[in-house]
Amino acid sequence: MVRASVSSYGHRVRWVDEAHAAYSDAVNAVRLAGVTFVRAGREILHGIDLTVGRGEQWALLGPNGAGKSTLLSICSATTFPSRGTARILDAQMGRVDLRELRRSIAVVDSRHPLRSNLPVLDIVLTGVTSTIERVPRWEPTDDERKRAEDLMSQLGVGEDPTQRWLTMSQGERGRTLIARALMTDPELLILDEPSTGLDLAARERMIATIDRLPETGVTTIMVTHHFEELPTRTTHAALVRAGRLVAAGPVEEVLTDENVSATFDHPVRIERIGGRWSARTRTP
Numbered sequence: 001m002v003r004a005s006v007s008s009y010g011h012r013v014r015w016v017d018e019a020h021a022a023y024s025d026a027v028n029a030v031r032l033a034g035v036t037f038v039r040a041g042r043e044i045l046h047g048i049d050l051t052v053g054r055g056e057q058w059a060l061l062g063p064n065g066a067g068k069s070t071l072l073s074i075c076s077a078t079t080f081p082s083r084g085t086a087r088i089l090d091a092q093m094g095r096v097d098l099r100e101l102r103r104s105i106a107v108v109d110s111r112h113p114l115r116s117n118l119p120v121l122d123i124v125l126t127g128v129t130s131t132i133e134r135v136p137r138w139e140p141t142d143d144e145r146k147r148a149e150d151l152m153s154q155l156g157v158g159e160d161p162t163q164r165w166l167t168m169s170q171g172e173r174g175r176t177l178i179a180r181a182l183m184t185d186p187e188l189l190i191l192d193e194p195s196t197g198l199d200l201a202a203r204e205r206m207i208a209t210i211d212r213l214p215e216t217g218v219t220t221i222m223v224t225h226h227f228e229e230l231p232t233r234t235t236h237a238a239l240v241r242a243g244r245l246v247a248a249g250p251v252e253e254v255l256t257d258e259n260v261s262a263t264f265d266h267p268v269r270i271e272r273i274g275g276r277w278s279a280r281t282r283t284p
């Protein structure tokens, strides 16, 4: 069912995720109801309702400071809502063992805070321990090592065994972090600006990599600033502005000139060519 409403910015927007709300949680990866988040006395998210079905590929878009990363941290069960409920992979935050839940969730963050100059294999293996650094005295099993090597080969990293974190390019780091994230065969994969700082060829390789992820059945939620970076297999989008959703639902219905212009408070024309999107200023 599609419901039309008027956003707080005076634009008519369509809410298109109501059909999902009728689903049982068994088919939902994320279900947020009335999620509000307060930090340092300031309300950053205001009553967010969002349902992400399992196997869907979502993009979160919006201006700087809109609350995308905060929303992402609630979806990854890293941050608790101040009010409202968050069900992640059928588990209600606040009522489950978070360590157990987080085993099914992997996060790829372009600002990965690794300080040690680890080789690629060791970085990928930190996906098993869910740590940034290698855990002292922890050793992978033969199967874990084999899986890490398989993923490295699939993602095209680690061919040079001397390659280490501090000397890796942004593109190599990004693909290494995706291999790391896939180590635990996650049900939910969170991607925070995975293409940041990549040159054109590296960005295109990264998008092609992300485009292959649905084959694993994983649900993805990705934050990006650029419509050009949306993988072709993106199924849904959510537009965030000033801590509120402007629109959320199937990507073709959400990424309209009207919705995107309302989100960025700027006249925007959205085009989709060959499955990829672009956005530019709409001239009268």
Ligand SMILES: Nc1ncnc2c1ncn2[C@@H]1O[C@H](COP(=O)(O)OP(=O)(O)OP(=O)(O)O)[C@@H](O)[C@H]1O
Binding pocket: 039, 040, 044, 062, 063, 064, 065, 066, 067, 068, 069, 070, 071
């Ligand atoms: N640690 C913090 N303490 C106080 N306020 C914060 C903190 N982190 C973020 N904020 C504020 O919360 C709001 C939302 O931030 P958030 O990082 O979620 O936005 P974003 O949409 O991801 O932004 P960007 O696109 O710039 O990364 C911003 O106004 C930001 O200033």
